[in-house]
Amino acid sequence: MNGARTRLTWSLILIVGALTVFPVLMLVLGSFSEGLTAFGHFTVSKYAEAYTDPNFFEVIANTLIFVLSASLLSTVLALFLAYLNTRTDIPFKGMFRIISIVPMMIPHLLFAVSWALLLNPSNGLLNLALKQTFGLDQAPFNIYSLGGMILVEGLLELPIAYLIIAPAMASFDVALEESSRVCGAGTWRTLVRVTLPVLRPAILAAFTLGVVRSMASFAVPSMIGMPGRVQVLATHLYEMIATGFATDYGKAAAVGMSVLVASVTLIVVYRALTAESEKFVTVSSRGFRPSVIELGRARLPLFGLVGLLSCGLVVLPVAVLLYTSFVPYSMVPSARAFSLMSLRHWTAVLEDPISLLALKNSLFLAVVGATLGVILSIFVAYVIVKVKSRAAGLLESLSYLSFSFPGIVIGVGFMWFFVQTPLYATIWALLLGYIATYLPYGIRPMSSAFVQIHSHLEESSLVCGAGPLLTMRRIIVPLLMPGIVSGWILMASMFVRELTLSIVLSRPGTEVLAVQILRFSEDGLWGKLSALGMVMILISTVLVILATVVGNRFKAA
Amino acid sequence: MEIRISGVSKYYYAEGKTIKALDDVNLTIPANRIFTLLGPSGSGKTTLLRCIVGLETPDTGEISIGDELVWSKDKNISVPPERRGLGMVFQTYAIWPHMNVFDNVAYPLQVRGVAKGEVAQRVAETLRFVQLEGFERRPATKLSGGQQQRVALARALVAAPKVILFDEPLSNLDAKLREETRKELRAFLGKLNITAVYVTHDRVEALALSDSIAVMRSGRIVETGTPQKIYFDADHRFVADFIGRANLIKATVCAESGGHSIVDCGLGRIACQQRAIAVGAEATLCIRPEFIRIVKGGAATGDNVVNGTIESLVFVGDAYEAEIRVGAELLLARIDAEAHLDEGDAVHFTLDPAHCLLVDI
Numbered sequence: 001m002n003g004a005r006t007r008l009t010w011s012l013i014l015i016v017g018a019l020t021v022f023p024v025l026m027l028v029l030g031s032f033s034e035g036l037t038a039f040g041h042f043t044v045s046k047y048a049e050a051y052t053d054p055n056f057f058e059v060i061a062n063t064l065i066f067v068l069s070a071s072l073l074s075t076v077l078a079l080f081l082a083y084l085n086t087r088t089d090i091p092f093k094g095m096f097r098i099i100s101i102v103p104m105m106i107p108h109l110l111f112a113v114s115w116a117l118l119l120n121p122s123n124g125l126l127n128l129a130l131k132q133t134f135g136l137d138q139a140p141f142n143i144y145s146l147g148g149m150i151l152v153e154g155l156l157e158l159p160i161a162y163l164i165i166a167p168a169m170a171s172f173d174v175a176l177e178e179s180s181r182v183c184g185a186g187t188w189r190t191l192v193r194v195t196l197p198v199l200r201p202a203i204l205a206a207f208t209l210g211v212v213r214s215m216a217s218f219a220v221p222s223m224i225g226m227p228g229r230v231q232v233l234a235t236h237l238y239e240m241i242a243t244g245f246a247t248d249y250g251k252a253a254a255v256g257m258s259v260l261v262a263s264v265t266l267i268v269v270y271r272a273l274t275a276e277s278e279k280f281v282t283v284s285s286r287g288f289r290p291s292v293i294e295l296g297r298a299r300l301p302l303f304g305l306v307g308l309l310s311c312g313l314v315v316l317p318v319a320v321l322l323y324t325s326f327v328p329y330s331m332v333p334s335a336r337a338f339s340l341m342s343l344r345h346w347t348a349v350l351e352d353p354i355s356l357l358a359l360k361n362s363l364f365l366a367v368v369g370a371t372l373g374v375i376l377s378i379f380v381a382y383v384i385v386k387v388k389s390r391a392a393g394l395l396e397s398l399s400y401l402s403f404s405f406p407g408i409v410i411g412v413g414f415m416w417f418f419v420q421t422p423l424y425a426t427i428w429a430l431l432l433g434y435i436a437t438y439l440p441y442g443i444r445p446m447s448s449a450f451v452q453i454h455s456h457l458e459e460s461s462l463v464c465g466a467g468p469l470l471t472m473r474r475i476i477v478p479l480l481m482p483g484i485v486s487g488w489i490l491m492a493s494m495f496v497r498e499l500t501l502s503i504v505l506s507r508p509g510t511e512v513l514a515v516q517i518l519r520f521s522e523d524g525l526w527g528k529l530s531a532l533g534m535v536m537i538l539i540s541t542v543l544v545i546l547a548t549v550v551g552n553r554f555k556a557a
Numbered sequence: 558m559e560i561r562i563s564g565v566s567k568y569y570y571a572e573g574k575t576i577k578a579l580d581d582v583n584l585t586i587p588a589n590r591i592f593t594l595l596g597p598s599g600s601g602k603t604t605l606l607r608c609i610v611g612l613e614t615p616d617t618g619e620i621s622i623g624d625e626l627v628w629s630k631d632k633n634i635s636v637p638p639e640r641r642g643l644g645m646v647f648q649t650y651a652i653w654p655h656m657n658v659f660d661n662v663a664y665p666l667q668v669r670g671v672a673k674g675e676v677a678q679r680v681a682e683t684l685r686f687v688q689l690e691g692f693e694r695r696p697a698t699k700l701s702g703g704q705q706q707r708v709a710l711a712r713a714l715v716a717a718p719k720v721i722l723f724d725e726p727l728s729n730l731d732a733k734l735r736e737e738t739r740k741e742l743r744a745f746l747g748k749l750n751i752t753a754v755y756v757t758h759d760r761v762e763a764l765a766l767s768d769s770i771a772v773m774r775s776g777r778i779v780e781t782g783t784p785q786k787i788y789f790d791a792d793h794r795f796v797a798d799f800i801g802r803a804n805l806i807k808a809t810v811c812a813e814s815g816g817h818s819i820v821d822c823g824l825g826r827i828a829c830q831q832r833a834i835a836v837g838a839e840a841t842l843c844i845r846p847e848f849i850r851i852v853k854g855g856a857a858t859g860d861n862v863v864n865g866t867i868e869s870l871v872f873v874g875d876a877y878e879a880e881i882r883v884g885a886e887l888l889l890a891r892i893d894a895e896a897h898l899d900e901g902d903a904v905h906f907t908l909d910p911a912h913c914l915l916v917d918i
Contacts, residue, residue, distance in 0.1 A: 175651035178612050181638040182645040183665035183712065193664075197655040 009383050009391045016380060016395060019436035020402045027260065027413030031253035046250035055231070063215065063232040066149055066225075071161075071210030073154030078161035078206060079199075081306065082169045088293045090303055095310050100159050100166070105541050106317055107497035108156050109514050110533045112223035114317035115152045117526060119143035120227070123330040125320065132332060144228030153220045155313060157213055161206040168202035205273040212266045215259065216406030218500040223521060233259055234500075237408050241415075241504060249415060256409035267404035318537065325530035345527035355532055357509075358516040362496050363539070365430055365512065370442075370492035373435045377442030377487055378480075384443070385450035403440040407500025410437055415504055425507035433501050438494050442487045449483025489547035493540045558623035558719040558752050560586040560609060565618035567604055567776075578604040579615065580776035586754060587769070591746055593755045595763040596773035597799070602756045605773070606722055609754065610645055611638035623719060639668075644713030644721040648728060650705045652697040658684070658708055659693040665716040683715040687745065703734050710745065723755040727762060739765055760800050764788060772796045790830075794916040797843045804849075804888045808842040808915070810834050817910050823886035824863045829913040840915045848912040849890035851879065855903030861913075864905045867898060881906075 034041040050056070085096040118126045119141045127139035142148065176198060180190040196203070214220075221235040231239075233255065240252040295302060323333065326341040349355045384396045402410070414433045418424040423432070453476060461471040499514035506515045513536050520529035567579040579601045586592045594602040607613035609620060611627065614635065620628040622643075627636040644665075653661055659680055666676045684690055687707040692700070697708055706726060713721050726742075727735045743766055746753050757763050763770050764784045771781040772795075780787065780796045791797040798805060808822035813836065817828040822842050834840050855864050865883040870892075877892040881904065890906070892898060 173649055173651065175647040175649050176653055178610075178638070179645060179647055179651035179709075179712070180653075180664070181612070182610055182641075182643055183668060184639045184642070184716065185664070185668040186637070186639050189668060193668075194653055198653065200655065 005383075005387050006389070006391070008379065009387055009389065009395060012376075012380055012383055013391060013395050013398060015376065016398045016439065019432070019439065020398055020405075023410050023413030023417060023433075023436065024260070024405075025413075026416040027253050027256055027409065030249060030413065030416035031257050033250055033416075035248070035250055043250075046248075046254040050251045050254040055236070059231050059233060059236045062146060062230055065146060066153065066221075066230075066232050067211050067214045069150040070153035070157060070214045071207050073150060074157035074161040074210050075165075075203060075207045077154070077158050077309070078165045079203065081158075081162055081309075082166040084302060084306065085166060086169045086172075088295050088302075090295060090299065090306065092303070092307075095306055096162075096166070098314060099310050100162050105537065105544060106314070107499075107514065107533075107536055107540065108217065108219035109223065109497065109499050109517055110321060110537065111156055111317050112152055112219045113517070113521060113529060113533065114320040115148070116143055116223055116227070116521075117320050117324055117330070117530075118316070119148065125323075125330065125332060128330070129332045142228070143224055144230075146225075146228075146230050148228070149220050149224050149230060149232075152224055153214045153217060156217070156220065157210045158313070160213065161210055164206040164209065165199070165202050168199055172198065201273045201276040205270055208266050208270040208273060212263050212270065212404060215263060216408070216500065218408055218503065222518060234406070234408055237412070238503065241412065249412060252412045253416065256406075256412050259406055259409050263406055263409075264401075264404045321530040321533050321537070323530075324526055325534055328527070330526065345531040349528050349531045349535075352528070354511055355516055355528075358511040358513050358532075359535065361427055361430075361510060362498075362513040362536075364427065365434060365498070366492040366495040366539075366543075369431050369434045369495045370488045372431075373439065373442045373491045374446070374484060374488045376435065377439065377446045378484065380439075381443050381446035381450050381483075385447050399443050400440050402437050405437060407437060407498075408504060411501045411504030414501070418505070425510060427510050430502060430505050430510060430512065433505050434495050434498060437501055438491055438498075441494060442491050445483045445487040445490065446480075449480045453479050485547055485550045489543050493543045496539050496543070497536060559588045560584075560623075560720065560752065560754070561619075561621045562586075562605070562609070563619050565605070565608060565615045565620060567601075567608060567613065567615045577776045579608070582618070582776070582778055584771060584778055584781070586752065588752050589750050590768040591743075591753045591755060591766055593757060593763045593767035593770045594773055595757060595760065595770050595799075598758055599775075600773040601776040602758075602773050603724055604776075606724055606754060606756045609720075610643055610722055611636060611641050642716075642719055644716065644718035646706070646709045646713050646721070646723045646726045648725045650709040650726075650729075652700075652705050652708055654696075654698045656697060657693065658689065658695050658697050658700070661697050661708055662711045662715050665712060669716060679715055680711075683711045686714070687711045702730050703738055706730065706738060707741075710742070714749070718751075720752045720754065723753065725757055726755075727757070728759070735762075742766065764800070772799060789912070789914070791843075791914065791916060794841045794843070794918065797841075797914060797916050802846050802889060804844045804846065804886075806842040806844070806886055806888075808840050810836050810838050810840055810915070812836060818915055820915065823884050824888075824908075827863075827908060827913055828861055828910040829915045830911055832915040834915060839918055841918055843914040843916050844888070844908065844912065846878070846889045846891045848909065849881070849888060849906050851881070851890055851892050851896065851898070851904045851906050853896075853898060853902060853904055855905060857905035859907065861908040861910065862905055863908065864903070867900050867902045867904060870898065870900055 031046055032042050032044065034043055081096060081099065084090045085093055116124070118124050121127060121139040121142040121144065124139065124141070124143065127141055130136060130140050143152070176194055177190050180194045185193065215233065218234045218238070221232045222238065225232060226235055237252050237255055240255070241247050241249055324330070325345050326343070327337050328340055328342070328344065331337045380395060380399050383392050384399070411433065414429070418429045423429045457475055457479070461475045466474060497514055498512065499518070502512045502515050503518065506512055513532065517529055517532055517536070520532065562582055562584045565579055565582045566577065569576040569578055582605060594605060596602045604613055608615045608628070609622070615628060615630070617630050619626065619630070622641065625636070626632065626634050627641055628634060656664070662680045662683060663676050666679060671679070684692065687710050689704065689707055689711065692704070697705065700708065709726070727738055730738055739762055755766060767784055769781060769783055770787050772779045772787065774795055779793050780791060782790070787796060787800050791800065794805065797803055806822050806824065808820035810818055811821050811826070812819040813831065816831055818831050818834065819826060819828050820840065820842060827842065829842065832840070855866070857864060863883055865881040865888070868880045868882045868887065871878045872894070876894050877896070879890045879892050881888045881890050898904070
């Protein structure tokens with residue numbers, strides 16, 4: 001029994017290690033090599049070149065402003081929303097659930113596209129409408145700017161920040177605030193001296209994760225930053241490997257190294273912070289429900305604000321894409337626009353061989369990738385949760401490592417590897433890359449499912465007279481099933497929309513949806529882009545609905 | 558400082574039903590005494606405490622602390638908790654986890670704008686008082702339950718409040734520590750000469766700590782009195798039953814004589830403590846197990862003498878708990894651990910009228 005477990009642990013360490021450590025290793029080696037065809041010829045010239053680039057300083061400055069402001073925006077908004085939801089009598093609290101589920105439905109790339117369609121300076125819908133209404137000569141807004149990038153990325157990171165802060169706020173012992181009131185401090189002082197400091201670890205964790213995610217983000221920098229010539233690290237890397245005729249994977253690896261180091265460091269900080277916030281849990285209250293702050297006259301305006309925000313997060317992007325997919329060119333909604341609507345873009349996309357190939361590839365990657373990913377996750381989660389050895393600890397660290405990998409950087413690492421193998425430019429390269437990079441998203445729901453299966457549940461079934469097989473069927477599998485389903489759906493929906501890794505690894509013949517959408521945007525084919533984007537959203541949505549249905553069926557059984 | 562509560566009600570609305578958490582409560586809490594609100598869960602005791610502190614807003618009535626009216630529905634007065642100048646110890650202690658012991662205790666002084674030097678001095682004094690000297694720099698969450706409790710007490714006391722309130726402060730401690738802390742608390746409060754309002758559902762705690770007790774049920778105060786009065790002399794069957802173990806026997810008053818009320822019940826004719834209950838009316842006879850003194854041997858006669866047999870015996874360490882069968886009644890009694898009795902033995906006992914309590918039905 002123990003021997004089998006040890007063997008399982010070590011073979012998993014080998015597999016996961018190969019998936020996560022190997023690309024990093026290749027990235028390091030690549031950064032010291034002459035070029036893809038001259039792997040292993042040691043040189044430091046790539047570092048010298050990369051870090052003395054006259055543009056580099058500006059890129060770093062842009063990246064810092066972009067990343068910090070976007071995270072700040074998302075954290076402050078999340079804090080505000082979480083407070084409204086858990087502490088006040090704001091109506092329709094269901095709205096807050098929508099805000100936290102959105103990212104499952106709308107891919108970041110399309111979210112960025114929809115804002116570009118609304119607010120780009122030449123023919124953004126909102127800009128056109130404002131120009132017409134007020135007779136302006138110039139478009140009032142320009143999304144293609146650092147400010148625009150910060151706004152869109154901030155909104156994109158909002159749901160994650162909310163999911164970190166809201167539970168902390170909800171489990172907050174209200175007596176901590178009440179005792180401050182009784183001690184003589186007013187509402188404001190209590191907020192500043194007690195509420196926010198107690199929530200500090202959660203707030204900082206949300207902020208740090210926001211920094212990591214926006215540093216790795218490629219959708220917003222490419223869709224909104226590049227047209228406005230605002231370069232950040234992600235797009236800087238992309239230009240080195242994908243544009244112009246002199247692609248330089250060595251230089252990209254050299255720059256990628258610092259992004260990787262920064263990212264891994266921040267994730268270490270993030271994990272320390274989440275551990276800290278658990279330490280802050282004091283004697284838990286079993287008595288009173290939290291007192292609700294009556295908003296009074298501010299109730300409706302605040303509700304309106306939240307409604308507007310959730311509209312901007314959910315309804316607007318989909319509506320803009322859907323609308324754009326039907327009209328022949330960018331125009332403000334009007335009777336004429338509606339009379340010109342047609343399925344032209346849709347039929348064009350569905351007859352476009354490359355788009356169809358991309359669709360086929362993405363579906364294949366989603367179904368096969370998620371299935372393989374979940375199977376691997378089940379074993380890894382089992383070892384992490386149930387085998388408590390030092391090797392299991394190593395496996396845990398290894399499997400969460402790729403959580404901190406920026407897709408584009410790790411893509412460069414994979415590139416250095418695949419180029420040496422026959423896997424280069426095949427769909428299998430993408431498959432391996434996807435599973436390696438998104439493994440933590442499969443492991444997390446699985447391990448929380450395993451945690452729920454307290455060994456007493458298994459044992460009591462055995463004591464009740466059920467054999468191991470019956471116990472497996474009646475107790476363990478039903479308890480595990482929600483985890484398996486949600487892990488599969490999560491991975492599949494991420495694979496359908498995958499962009500950052502794909503732009504590095506995808507080659508002619510292995511196009512995927514997100515890459516094809518990016519191509520459409522580079523060519524300014526907004527109608528086709530929107531039609532294909534709607535297909536992508538449709539697939540994501542169907543997956544999420546499927547997950548809910550399957551999940552409910554298991555609950556009922 | 559005296560607390561006067563008049564006509565206070567508090568309603569909750571849940572699933573279309575109105576729940577009366579407090580139902581027209583009238584109560585005067587005397588100054589500089591330890592006053593306990595005792596009752597089962599859901600009786601409204603914590604709600605009443607929170608109304609006094611200002612964390613809960615009543616729907617009707619008035620509350621005044623000392624000379625200050627802090628809440629009045631009719632006069633539209635509502636003083637927020639931070640301006641009531643009270644101290645409170647919460648059930649969870651509510652020790653702020655991001656502050657050390659010193660900062661926790663200094664907080665009430667800091668928010669009142671007390672000068673730094675004086676803050677340090679008064680915090681030191683208060684920590685000495687609760688025997689936590691030298692703990693100033695400890696992170697508050699690193700303390701044991703009992704120590705956290707004393708930090709909470711220090712924080713409640715440091716600003717010299719007019720009134721200190723306790724919301725089940727011992728319920729998170731284990732049994733042994735609870736008893737020690739209870740004694741400590743009694744000692745601390747005894748030295749202070751302060752009005753203390755204490756909420757608990759634990760009758761032993763209430764009896765051991767309080768100068769007076771108000772027993773609550775369903776949002777109402779059922780009875781108020783000293784611990785002795787509540788235990789020996791309760792007027793209400795609910796109170797008599799709640800405050801300690803009791804044999805409750807249906808009885809009918811049949812006469813009054815010699816300063817006793819005489820009742821007929823399943824034990825025969827029993828002389829009880831005198832009560833103003835009309836002859837012929839129904840009542841409940843309440844006898845606590847410790848006042849049933851068992852003697853071996855049956856067929857005894859005399860006033861207030863009852864014969865029975867031992868139906869069961871359970872050894873509980875310091876005594877036996879016995880069930881005595883008397884006709885249709887089954888009485889619980891405590892028997893000395895060294896009394897050599899067996900199940901089935903015939904026994905008799907004599908009841909002291911002073912310990913035969915008549916309460917309403």
